[in-house]
Amino acid sequence: xxxxxxxxxxxxxxxxxxxxxxxxxxxxxxxxxxxxxxxxxxxxxxxxxxxxxxxxxxxxxxxxxxxxxxxxxxxxxxxxxxxxxxxxxxxxxxxxxxxxxxxxxxxxxxxxxxxxxxxxxxxxxxxxxxxxxxxxxxxxxxxxxxxx
Amino acid sequence: xxxxxxxxxxxxxxxxxxxxxxxxxxxxxxxxxxxxxxxxxxxxxxxxxxxxxxxxxxxxxxxxxxxxxxxxxxxxxxx
Numbered sequence: 154x155x156x157x158x159x160x161x162x163x164x165x166x167x168x169x170x171x172x173x174x175x176x177x178x179x180x181x182x183x184x185x186x187x188x189x190x191x192x193x194x195x196x197x198x199x200x201x202x203x204x205x206x207x208x209x210x211x212x213x214x215x216x217x218x219x220x221x222x223x224x225x226x227x228x229x230x231x232x233x234x235x236x237x238x239x240x241x242x243x244x245x246x247x248x249x250x251x252x253x254x255x256x257x258x259x260x261x262x263x264x265x266x267x268x269x270x271x272x273x274x275x276x277x278x279x280x281x282x283x284x285x286x287x288x289x290x291x292x293x294x295x296x297x298x299x300x301x
Numbered sequence: 302x303x304x305x306x307x308x309x310x311x312x313x314x315x316x317x318x319x320x321x322x323x324x325x326x327x328x329x330x331x332x333x334x335x336x337x338x339x340x341x342x343x344x345x346x347x348x349x350x351x352x353x354x355x356x357x358x359x360x361x362x363x364x365x366x367x368x369x370x371x372x373x374x375x376x377x378x379x380x
Contacts, residue, residue: 207360275308289380
């Protein structure tokens, strides 16, 4: 399946191997895994991702279709978790497959840039200072705009 | 029609969903937000800055100008 939105943990290595195994004839695969970040100067103990799953699947499927068409990808997959995650846990995995590396890299970047702005996930961080919602970032809009 | 709320909008309203029956003149998402704001002061305050609120009709992302006729579920949520 090209899009999976789930509260269940996933194994990035196993997902990559399964994706590669289905990609006969490709010359390039790019995988990106986003993980829960906790820095020493900005520590968090948990990240809760709220989601509207039906809309997320529709939005991500549309973004994947656009990426495949635009970059001539042989395959593209997006896996996204929701629920409460600990630092270091994978949140999202984007994988692209194409005959050549440039399309695979660009396709993965396109998918992440659109995902960050157009998919309905809301982040709530919990740290020593309490819990707060993470606001939408202007730089994410800028990153997406470069594809328009 | 069911209305779904997410993230800080859900928290501020203290509810994740509700059933409403807007009058016939409520034709678009923007009309619906205006109508909901007239019924509920907390909602009016929460959506004061309309540009922060996005909407989906039957799990499809839409603009505030989108029609809601025949919609089963309208979701309202922050950017």
